[in-house]
Amino acid sequence: MYDSARRDVVPFVPLRPGQVRMYNCGPTVYDWQHIGNLYAYVVADVVRRTFEYAGYAVRQVMNITDVGHIVGDVDEGEDKMEIAAKRERKDPQALAAMYADRFFEDRHKLNIMDPTVVSKATDHIPQMIALIETLLEKGHAYVAADGVYYDVTTFPGYGTRLNPELPEERQAGARIDVNPNKRHAYDFALWRAAKPGDLQQWDSPWGRGNPGWHIECSAMSMAYLGETFDIHTGGEDHLFPHHECEIAQSEGATGKPFVRYWMHVRFLQVEGRGMHKSTGNTYVVSDLEAKGFDPLAFRLMGLNSGYRKPLNFTWRGLEDEQRRLDRWRSAIAGAALSAKATAAADADNVRQAFVAAITDDFNTPRALAVAEDAIALLSSPDRADRSRGLGLLFDIDRVLGLGLAAWCESATAIDDEAKALLAAREGARAAGDYARSDKLRDELREQGYVVKDTKEGQRWERVPVRMKKDS
């Protein structure tokens, strides 16, 4: 896998044999999560599924930021939760719970597995305070009039562990309002003294206040995964400052390596341009559904892009992936009515090609191409080929996560009434009563079954529930 710290593809060696400990930077739950945010969790889900497929036990931790994330990822300014709570006239905790629920609903629509542990920042204030105390004891932090700051000059290489150099515009101070309480422009807040009207504040050794965003992830990841763990994921926007700050905090406090592999997902763009609220091109999952798309078509689009280059979201591209999803589902249901899936053999060349793709830095575009080879087997006249194709697809889908096996089961289930209609229709055709046969076919269609006549007799398929509207 590619490691952002080494800037190279390196072999994955777990800290503990057979185990993977992974932390995913979670959302700030002050609003709906757009599809760009959700895409990063699709990638993390594929990482988890890949390791589980390879037989590892994966402990996956994701945080929920419900305090401390300042607009613009800097120290000065207002907390995103505070702004949203005032905007929607809700208690910050009620608002956070509502948007966290919506986030999980959307994740489920994208078939993203729930993490082993979901940790809310506001439930871990004592752990953050303890970590800040350690940093003060070790001389990495100092108390100022408006809070506690990390002194970046005490941590050699600050800002350059994942990045080639400290970004220039920050050196020039363009995005940092020079706060006279800070010793250096790059120092960042670990704890902020409460301002009048702050809706979320806690007692601390430094007075009432609230935690910085970066300290949340250091405290919670180490609480659940230990001082050193295997994989830390995030979006490319986390490269600086968030993850550089996490490294400085965790390694400053423990003196041990923090993370063994850093993984950053490139941004999602819309029609080749950045997605911004100001340009009105941000989309949420329900926007895709409103246009008649299955959210899993978006998952496919993410898989087809690969996480190390920007994902270019276009409606046309989404239509292509929806067509692919429909085609796969139809081929799977068709084959499943006449063949039974056989377990994929380790030595199977298609399976081996899939394993080679997915273990090459999670190369999902190549994995999809391999899956197409398995799809091709489904239309073979040989039943053994169709069985093999089904087995391969259900196996591969443990990583792709398109829910193909569950979908196949529901698509090939038939109720007694429809069974009786099919039998009646077979009888009508045998008797040459085509008018009645056509009438029965219409009735079946109304019940949600499409009947086709083939050389081997009538075949049926479930009518897709999804109704495509004009987009």
Ligand SMILES: [Zn+2]
């Ligand atoms: Zn984080």
